[in-house]
Amino acid sequence: MNRIRILVSVLIAFAILSGCSSPATSAxxxxxxxxxxxxxxxxxxxxxxVNDKGYNQQGYEGLQRIKxxxxxxxxxxxxxxxxxxxxxxIRDYASQGYDLIMAHGKQFxxxxxxxxxxxxDTIISVTSSSVAKDNVIGVALDIPQSFYVLGVIAGSxxxxxxxxxxxEIPSIQGSFTGFMNGARSVNPDVEFSVVYLGGFTDVAxxxxxxxxxxxxxGVEFLLPNANIxxxxxxxxCAEANxxxxxxxxxxxxxxxxxxxxNYASDFGVALNILAKQVKDGTVVRGKxxxxxxxAQGVAAYLYNENANxxxxxxxxxxxxxxxxxxxxxxxxxxxxxxx
Amino acid sequence: MExxxxxxxxxxxxxxxxxxxxxxxxxxxxxxxxxxxxxxxIGLEGIMLLGAFTGWTIGFxxxxxxxxxxxxxxxxxxxxxIFALFTVTIRANQIVVGVAxxxxxxxxxxxxxxxxxxxxIGLLKLESFQSIEIPFLSNLPFIGKxxxxxxxxxxxxxxxxxxxxxxxxxTAAGLAIRSVGEHxxxxxxxxxxxxxxxxxxxxxxxxxxxxxxxxxxxxxTNIFVENIVSGRGYITLAIVAFGRWKPVGTLIGALIxxxxxxxxxxxxxxxxxxxxxxxxxxxxxxxxxxxxxSMRGRAIRPKALGKPYEPSA
Numbered sequence: 255m256n257r258i259r260i261l262v263s264v265l266i267a268f269a270i271l272s273g274c275s276s277p278a279t280s281a282x283x284x285x286x287x288x289x290x291x292x293x294x295x296x297x298x299x300x301x302x303x304v305n306d307k308g309y310n311q312q313g314y315e316g317l318q319r320i321k322x323x324x325x326x327x328x329x330x331x332x333x334x335x336x337x338x339x340x341x342x343x344i345r346d347y348a349s350q351g352y353d354l355i356m357a358h359g360k361q362f363x364x365x366x367x368x369x370x371x372x373x374x375d376t377i378i379s380v381t382s383s384s385v386a387k388d389n390v391i392g393v394a395l396d397i398p399q400s401f402y403v404l405g406v407i408a409g410s411x412x413x414x415x416x417x418x419x420x421x422e423i424p425s426i427q428g429s430f431t432g433f434m435n436g437a438r439s440v441n442p443d444v445e446f447s448v449v450y451l452g453g454f455t456d457v458a459x460x461x462x463x464x465x466x467x468x469x470x471x472g473v474e475f476l477l478p479n480a481n482i483x484x485x486x487x488x489x490x491c492a493e494a495n496x497x498x499x500x501x502x503x504x505x506x507x508x509x510x511x512x513x514x515x516n517y518a519s520d521f522g523v524a525l526n527i528l529a530k531q532v533k534d535g536t537v538v539r540g541k542x543x544x545x546x547x548x549a550q551g552v553a554a555y556l557y558n559e560n561a562n563x564x565x566x567x568x569x570x571x572x573x574x575x576x577x578x579x580x581x582x583x584x585x586x587x588x589x590x591x592x593x
Numbered sequence: 594m595e596x597x598x599x600x601x602x603x604x605x606x607x608x609x610x611x612x613x614x615x616x617x618x619x620x621x622x623x624x625x626x627x628x629x630x631x632x633x634x635i636g637l638e639g640i641m642l643l644g645a646f647t648g649w650t651i652g653f654x655x656x657x658x659x660x661x662x663x664x665x666x667x668x669x670x671x672x673x674x675i676f677a678l679f680t681v682t683i684r685a686n687q688i689v690v691g692v693a694x695x696x697x698x699x700x701x702x703x704x705x706x707x708x709x710x711x712x713x714i715g716l717l718k719l720e721s722f723q724s725i726e727i728p729f730l731s732n733l734p735f736i737g738k739x740x741x742x743x744x745x746x747x748x749x750x751x752x753x754x755x756x757x758x759x760x761x762x763x764t765a766a767g768l769a770i771r772s773v774g775e776h777x778x779x780x781x782x783x784x785x786x787x788x789x790x791x792x793x794x795x796x797x798x799x800x801x802x803x804x805x806x807x808x809x810x811x812x813x814t815n816i817f818v819e820n821i822v823s824g825r826g827y828i829t830l831a832i833v834a835f836g837r838w839k840p841v842g843t844l845i846g847a848l849i850x851x852x853x854x855x856x857x858x859x860x861x862x863x864x865x866x867x868x869x870x871x872x873x874x875x876x877x878x879x880x881x882x883x884x885x886x887s888m889r890g891r892a893i894r895p896k897a898l899g900k901p902y903e904p905s906a
Contacts (some may be wrong), residue, residue, distance in 0.1 A: 258843035308599030337848055416862065422870065450870045456823035457812045458616075459854075462609050468860045473862075482818045510716065 315529020316522025340365035392542035398432030402587035410569035412475035420480035446593035460486030614851030623801015630794035632747025638826025639698020644803030649817035684901035773894030795875030853877035
């Protein structure tokens with residue numbers, strides 16, 4: 255029996271070890287250079303490698319811009335996806351006299367709140383968070399606004415529109431509300447179908463959801479918002495030959511003839527804006543920075559001119575008008591709306 | 594006009610049913626074979642993930658889906674071999690080994706994918722298996738589109754099921770398998786090599802699960818993402834119990850699960866329904882539990898299921 259136990263333990267240990275697939279912690283940072291009397295010091299904390307072609311990389315590139323444009327002394331630390339490390343990492347930066355600590359990810363919120371009272375002179379930002387308390391400042395993009403613009407495009411091009419979400423969580427619900435308001439603003443008769451998958455990894459389920467919307471509801475235009483599972487929706491669009499929107503990056507490759515527009519966001523720009531405020535001393539404590547369309551370069555809408563049906567000129571004009579209205583706060587993208 | 598729309602809608606649901614059931618048929622039939630021989634392989638989820646990863650990766654690098662499938666079968670065999678080594682030869686607890694396999698599959702497939710392709714998740718796709726229209730039959734009204742315009746793996750899953758039925762119930766080998774599952778000592782006395790039978794049956798369950806996983810990444814969709822199997826391996830366990838450890842029952846169970854999943858997607862997308870979507874999402878699982886309850890009582894599972902065999906007691 256002992257032999258069995260040992261073997262099973264070894265197998266389980268192997269399984270657990272192989273489960274820890276995230277790369278080890280590494281601390282890479284630019285050496286501080288001797289500069290002016292009091293250098294502006296900015297630190298970046300990420301929960302994963304900064305070469306991920308996505309969220310963390312956007313943060314790192316933002317940090318590089320802060321160095322180049324604001325002459326800041328910068329440093330960054332990659333942490334594992336391990337919340338027990340977060341508080342210490344923030345505290346380390348704070349005690350080294352950093353002016354701005356950018357905790358890149360909502361996961362850092364609790365740790366930031368805990369450390370903040372001990373270092374009142376340090377600004378700690380939490381990316382993707384829209385809450386703020388004294389020197390902890392959330393930096394987020396205005397998702398309903400961004401998706402309102404996509405809705406304008408959808409409403410201009412179709413009467414039956416489908417949305418496929420990962421889970422019914424505030425950020426996704428908010429995006430759909432904005433989207434529906436935008437579509438209704440140009441096409442009051444547009445009809446919506448919504449399906450939630452209950453997760454973010456089931457590509458096949460997402461594809462089936464999209465195909466069934468097209469087959470039984472006659473949906474002509476689709477919007478996914480389900481992280482990686484969105485890929486299933488793009489595949490379904492290519493197969494069933496309906497139009498769709500690529501979200502959070504340029505997804506054109508996955509349905510070159512069907513994606514009419516891509517929504518690409520850049521958190522690095524958002525961080526740059528905050529850093530400038532901190533350096534100039536214009537930052538408002540206790541107020542989150544939620545960036546809407548007025549902030550240049552935070553959100554981009556990339557039209558696909560090679561789509562079967564490119565976004566018509568009239569719709570592009572409507573998009574520009576909608577952006578202006580959103581910036582002037584003439585419309586509320588989060589107004590209650592029914593599908 | 595209303596009628597036509599209704600029929601088209603129903604046809605859409607049934608087409609989806611078949612597609613949704615296919616991975617479950619593969620893994621379920623494989624599991625039936627192992628369980629008939631007395632081994633519970635709950636490591637299906639992990640093996641499915643390894644199959645999905647292998648099929649996609651080899652298919653991507655070689656450009657040949659057939660080569661990908663061959664690699665999937667090899668990975669299924671290796672997984673089965675390791676599982677059998679632990680559960681049959683070493684006689685470790687089958688449930689514990691199965692759990693370890695699930696963790697191994699999730700970790701290893703994700704780790705290897707990231708190692709090979711960096712974190713450019715989803716940036717790579719391959720040309721997946723396309724639908725093959727079976728001449729004549731695919732033109733049949735209504736059912737032609739449902740049954741005869743699918744991809745090759747869908748057809749294979751049905752062939753796999755038929756083969757299992759034939760072998761289990763119409764050959765001497767099938768009798769040997771079932772006797773090993775019912776009463777291994779008696780089988781041993783009759784000169785049946787219990788270990789060999791169990792090894793072969795566990796190998797089959799490995800192949801079934803690996804093919805089921807591969808269906809997701811190279812036939813249903815054309816990409817691999819971490820955890821793409823999303824719980825289908827666990828559902829297979831319920832479906833096999835639902836199917837009374839028999840191939841036909843398992844096939845029906847898989848189809849019913851697929852049907853209810855397709856129905857819930859359709860119900861969700863109907864406008865003006867105010868019921869929370871979670872209710873619909875729970876529907877296929879709820880129906881599976883209900884069906885399981887309705888057939889309690891009869892002792893139909895193989896008697897030696899889950900029990901290691903020790904030849905000289």
